[in-house]
Amino acid sequence: MAIAAPLSTWPWQNLGAFKYLLYGPFVSKVLYERFYEGNNSFSLCFHLLLLYVCRGLTYVFWNSYSNMLFLTRNRRILQQGVDFNQIDREWDWDNFLILQTFIAAMAGYYFPFLHDLPLFNFKGLLVAMLLHVGISEPLFYWLHRKFHEGYLFHHYHSLHHSASVTQSVTAGNATPLEHLILTAIIAIPIVGASVLGLGSGLLIYAYLLCFDFLRSMGHSNIEIIPHQLFDAFPLLRYIIYTPTYHSLHHTNPDTNFCLFMPLFDALGNTLNSKSWQLHKEISLNSRKNSRVPDFVFLAHIVDVSSCMHVQFTLRTLTSLPYRFRFFLVPFWPIALTSLILMWLWSKTFLVTFYYLRGRLHQTWAVPRFGFQYFLPFAADGINKQIENAILRADRIGVKVISLAALNKNEALNGGGKLFVDKHPNLRVRVVHGNTLTAAVILNEIPKDVEEVFLTGATSKLGRAIALYLCRKKIRVLMLTLSADRFQMIQKEAPEEYQSYLVQVTKYQAAQSCKTWIVGKWITYKEQNWAPKGTHFHQFVVPPILSFRRDCTYGDLAAMRLPEDVEGLGCCEYTMERGVVHACHAGGVVHSLEGWSHHEVGAIDVDRIDLVWKAALQHGLRPVSSPSSSSLLS
Structure with missing residues (x-):
């Protein structure tokens, strides 16, 4: 078993989210001083906690901005997306903030004068700048080059x-040894100015936050x-680096080693x-349209909570299937305000993208709440946004x-047929993807099934499933309840x-049927009418609740993308990693096949096997x- 190099792993790396309990003593100290000692002044522990929050948010906000596609x-420098593997490697990017908080706490213990620093000292700011340029910058440059050699790099x-x-959080993804050295480099201007009697509270905050801001910017892509x-x-180009400048270090590691100043x-x-030259090209291209995607999936918002499941909120959470999390509740008003602004702006926005077979696939979103799709007076506005x-x-x-599901609602626009009829000369192919959705559901049904019970039977999907199954006897x-709609389907x-x-x-008619297809x-x-051992297949949104323990429940129709998909780092709503709704997958297949027809309106049953x-x-x-003997096998 190989032994890890000293200081190459974090001592709390196995604690997961419990690592934040390491801040418990600091929180306890602040609460004790405030409520038991009646001390209303801001202690060192308070400032350390506040600095942690401010510094962490600096990286988070930069990361959010860079993912606001x-x-x-x-303005993106590299066009590739961040995949799940990179997100997992950078999951604990903020470990260095914990380390530096503890080092600062020890410094405060051994150097009491740090507790009594004045609020502001202009001379201290000048001295810190001189120490940064004269010592921190060249020292980082020299050590950085050393870390690109043999043992240290490996x-x-x-x-x-x-x-x-x-991305911005990539700046924190390094080993303890590197961050110990970086901490010493950061400390030189602060401690130096303080030793000379020129330190101040503003100096500490300004220098650290400026340092984090520039690191975040440089890694933002x-x-x-x-x-x-x-x-x-x-x-000026020798005084301050740019994100383009630093990105070249990651594509060509033998160049651009500086901390923030290309002068070195x-x-x-x-x-x-x-x-x-590259900086100028990217700056000029920021006024032009980026690469045109081959395929777009037009999604929609379900509710305020789920709308936070996008990459420009918390990247780590969006790399996991969506579920409600209590710690997001305080951010609910911010999310609601953002949604209302997007709604008033009335424009679709780019959420995420990935590459498949060298083709760019993007997801756009309509800023409409899920419940709005069921309000009759909102239909025209929603259709206008989809049409745009x-x-x-x-x-x-x-x-x-x-x-996506509600954007192709039959009552809303006839499964997209409204737009194709209104604009007969469209070059873009409009696809509802329900042909593949029907195929995914049918694939779950074994050949030996003799009878199924179908709800939502006269819907677009219900009709196609019924017609396909009857052909299989x-x-x-x-x-x-509509005899007319049933007879219309039967005649087909x-x-x-x-x-x-x-x-x-x-529902009583299905008391002896163990295969339910729920639309x-x-x-x-109503579920209680199903006999024991029933399996509930479903294409209903939202999915039904699993009330029956003596029955089994299928998932919503979905497909896993191929292994060679690149740059995918966001889960699609409640789906697992690399899994998309079947209607999304249907559009992907339509694009990869290069089919020239629109897939709107009623499902062509004859195309289910082909798709x-x-x-x-x-x-x-x-x-x-x-099943090994499914209908589509």
Whole structure:
């Protein structure tokens, strides 16, 4: 068993979220001083906690900004996305903040004069700047180069360079040894000014937050500094680095070693010759449209809580399937305000993207609450937003746009048919993806099934499932009160199979049927009509609750993307990593196959097998385990 190099792993790395309990003594000290000693002044422990929060938020806010793709997509330096592997490696990026908090606490214990620093001292700020430029910058530059050699790089610095695309939190992803050295470098200006009697509270806050701000900016992968600034003041390019400048260090590790000042790379002959030209190109391109996606999935918001499950909130949480978390409750008003602003702005926004077979796939979102789709007076406004998204996709050259669940609601726009009829010359193909959704559901049904009970039987999916099953000589009990709608569907079936479609009007009719296909939400009382051992297949949104312990429940129709998908680091709502809703996958298949037709309106039952085989050929796989003798096998 290999032994890890000294100081290459964190002592609390196995604690998970419990590592934050290490702050317990600091919190206890502050509460004790405030409520038991009646001390209303701000103690060292209070400032250490406040600094931790402020410094952590600096990295989080920069990370959020860099992932606001609807604002920054034209400013991205590297176009690849951040995948799940990188997110997992950088999960504990904030370990260095815990380390530095404890070091600061010990410094405060051994150097009491740090407790009595004045609020402000202008001379101290000047001295700290001189110490930073004269000592911290060259020392970091020299040590950084050393960490790119042999043993030090292999055992320590390679972790930091494991990120394929840097983000702000990547700055903190390093080993304890590196952060101990970095802590010493940070401390030089602060301690130096304080020893000279010029330290101040503002100096500590300003220097640390400025330090974190610049590190976050450099790793953000978003270029924000206009090239005109360097054109006007050429010497400035040696005083402050840019995100482009630092990104070159991660693509070419033998160049651009500086902390924040390229001057030292110029003096050390390690300055990348492409630094200024690449910066100018990216700055100029920020005014242009980025690469046009081949495929767009037009999603929608479900509720205020789930809307926070996007990459520009907390990247780690969005890499996990969505579930309600209590610690997000305080942020609910912020999320609601953001939603209202987006709603008033009435524009779709880019949420995430990934690459598949070299093609760019993006997810756009309509800023509408889920309940709004069921308000009659809101229909025109929602359709207008969907229409604008389709026209925008058509205008920029998108090939396929797929509509998420409520965006293709039959009552809302006829499964997208409204837009195709209104704009017959669309170049972008509009797809509801329900053909593959039907195939995924049918794939779960064994061949030996003789009878199924179907709710939501006259819906778009219910109709297609019923017509497909009757052709397999499976008796379908179609729950519907409308005899006319049932007869219309029955007449679509070949005459020799029409007898396999049976209209029922009550749940009691399924008392002996163990295969239920649920397309309409059913309550505990209605589920109780199912016999023991029933399996509930479902295509209802939201999914039904698992009331029956003596029955089994299927997941919503979904498919796993191929293994070679790149840059995917966000889970789609409640889906597992790498899994998307079947309608999303249906649009992916449509794009990969290059089909030229629109998939809107009623599902073409004859295409179910064709779409299913195409999905499997492109490497997509169903999430649920099908029977070895499923209908589609």
